[in-house]
Amino acid sequence: MKIAILSKGGANYSTRRLKEVARARGHEVRVINYAKCYVSIEKNHPVVRYKGESLDEFDAVIPRIAQSYTKYGTAIVRQFENQGAYATASSIAIVRSRDKLRAYQILAKAGVGIPKTVFARETANFEDVVELAGGTPLIIKVARGTHGNGVVLAETPKAAKAVMQAFYVEGVNFLVQEFVKESAGEDIRALVVGSRVVASVKRQSLDGDFRSNTHQGGEGSAVKLTEEETKTAIKAAKAMGLPICGVDMMRSSNGPLVLEVNSSASLKTPELVTRRDVATKIIEYVERNAKRRNKKDKVGA
Numbered sequence: 001m002k003i004a005i006l007s008k009g010g011a012n013y014s015t016r017r018l019k020e021v022a023r024a025r026g027h028e029v030r031v032i033n034y035a036k037c038y039v040s041i042e043k044n045h046p047v048v049r050y051k052g053e054s055l056d057e058f059d060a061v062i063p064r065i066a067q068s069y070t071k072y073g074t075a076i077v078r079q080f081e082n083q084g085a086y087a088t089a090s091s092i093a094i095v096r097s098r099d100k101l102r103a104y105q106i107l108a109k110a111g112v113g114i115p116k117t118v119f120a121r122e123t124a125n126f127e128d129v130v131e132l133a134g135g136t137p138l139i140i141k142v143a144r145g146t147h148g149n150g151v152v153l154a155e156t157p158k159a160a161k162a163v164m165q166a167f168y169v170e171g172v173n174f175l176v177q178e179f180v181k182e183s184a185g186e187d188i189r190a191l192v193v194g195s196r197v198v199a200s201v202k203r204q205s206l207d208g209d210f211r212s213n214t215h216q217g218g219e220g221s222a223v224k225l226t227e228e229e230t231k232t233a234i235k236a237a238k239a240m241g242l243p244i245c246g247v248d249m250m251r252s253s254n255g256p257l258v259l260e261v262n263s264s265a266s267l268k269t270p271e272l273v274t275r276r277d278v279a280t281k282i283i284e285y286v287e288r289n290a291k292r293r294n295k296k297d298k299v300g301a
């Protein structure tokens, strides 16, 4: 099979592992820097160009699109989809997952537990907004943040109002969210492949921060999920249309609450701390699903 890993970082752990495993399993695999791709959009003829060459032969693409490249990256993924390639994360699913508000709406509709979340535009009904989110302390987070940047803990109504006003003035969309204090500084990430959780890690902040992102100095360790957590992760992945993803959850006193679903979750910490071979699971999934899709296309043709 011809597989493209769409990644800006060829030396990145996840990209290296996927490439290594795909190659060992006999596939032709290339790492393509999607940021350097350009496309020509013509009637019935989707072209992707890369360093002066046309790319049009991939059976499957594995998108690993950086948050800051969401728009450009997903346009490139869409072009590969238009060529008939199977994508482990579809362009539409990536776009949905990158917008926290949109993602929470999808998850809530599918019956997945999420923290109480409020979206508002003005401070006119400030008291009501705070009450809906369960009162202070509460979390205010920008709709398109990542790595814990843009997530604020407001301890008092005064602080909450000031933060919201600052965001309004800057024109930044944000969410007001219940602070899940039982889980402060700790969350779990379940890596889902297909309809199974293949590895799960607990991330804990090391410096007393309420944010557990490893980019913020959090540390990861292997964790065993409860049945409810496993079910929640799988349901969240399904709702988001992301068969391969990392589902972040907090352990609240009311069970697991999903924080976000990542379309290009890193394999590094999960593989290193659980010693599970996640990359092989992903490539096996690609083999099963890209083939099926190609067969379907041929039948339909």
Ligand SMILES: Nc1ncnc2c1ncn2[C@@H]1O[C@H](COP(=O)(O)OP(=O)(O)O)[C@@H](O)[C@H]1O
Pocket (backbone or CB within 6 Å): 115, 139, 141, 145, 146, 147, 148, 149, 150, 151, 177, 178, 179, 180, 181, 183, 184, 185, 186, 187, 210, 211, 212, 213, 248, 259, 260
């Ligand atoms: N409602 C919340 N209650 C308690 N902690 C939270 C809440 N929301 C986020 N956090 C903490 O902040 C971290 C970052 O939040 P998250 O929504 O995942 O944003 P990002 O996309 O920036 O990672 C989470 O991993 C979690 O540790």
Ligand SMILES: [Mg+2]
Pocket (backbone or CB within 6 Å): 147, 148, 213, 248, 259, 260
């Ligand atoms: Mg996060």
